[in-house]
Amino acid sequence: MIIRTRWRSFFQTVTLHLGAAALVGYFAFQGYNGQxxxxxxxxxxxxxxxxxxxxxxxxxxxxxxxxxxxxxxxxxxxxxxxxxxxxxxxxxxxxxxxxxxxxxxxxxxx
The missing domain is CATH 1.20.5 (Single alpha-helices involved in coiled-coils or other helix-helix interfaces)
Known part of the structure; x- marks a missing residue:
């Protein structure tokens, strides 16, 4: 039970960071190549x-x-x-x- 909570916490953190990185990457790309x-x-x-x-x-x-x-x-x-x-x-x-x-x-x- 404790291991699942740690893995869940780890995956939530990684998912949050990847989502934030993807969002920053999208806006950076649009800022350079966008309309x-x-x-x-x-x-x-x-x-x-x-x-x-x-x-x-x-x-x-x-x-x-x-x-x-x-x-x-x-x-x-x-x-x-x-x-x-x-x-x-x-x-x-x-x-x-x-x-x-x-x-x-x-x-x-x-």
């Missing part, structure tokens, strides 16, 4: 940097387009911008302009 762990944080930071770079590029592109639109506004028409747009749309050139014709890249012999 919000250290590896995921690195991925989030890299994605944040890429998206920030893309946002800055788009802001610059938008600023350039807004500047072009401001030049074409009906209140203030820039003569150079109007001339450039008219030539592009109508496919015309001024008689005093020098025109260089280029062969498309696909049609060039190699």
């Amino acid at each position: 919000y762990g250290l590896l995921a944080r690195r991925s989030f930071e890299q994605q944040h940097a890429e998206l920030t770079e893309e946002r800055d590029r788009l802001h610059a592109q938008r600023a350039a387009l807004q500047a072009k639109v401001r030049l074409m506004s009906p209140d203030l028409v820039d003569a150079d911008m109007l001339d450039e747009q008219a030539r592009a749309l109508l496919n015309l050139v001024h008689p005093k302009d020098l025109v260089l014709l280029r062969v498309p890249d696909a049609a060039q012999p190699r």
Whole structure:
């Protein structure tokens, strides 16, 4: 009877320690590899940097387009911008302009 009690006490202690070790191991594993762990944080930071770079590029592109639109506004028409747009749309050139014709890249012999 006493031996059974000692074995039961020993197994309860071992079971308790193994359970605690398993619980600590699980949380350590999840802290490193989990959905919000250290590896995921690195991925989030890299994605944040890429998206920030893309946002800055788009802001610059938008600023350039807004500047072009401001030049074409009906209140203030820039003569150079109007001339450039008219030539592009109508496919015309001024008689005093020098025109260089280029062969498309696909049609060039190699």
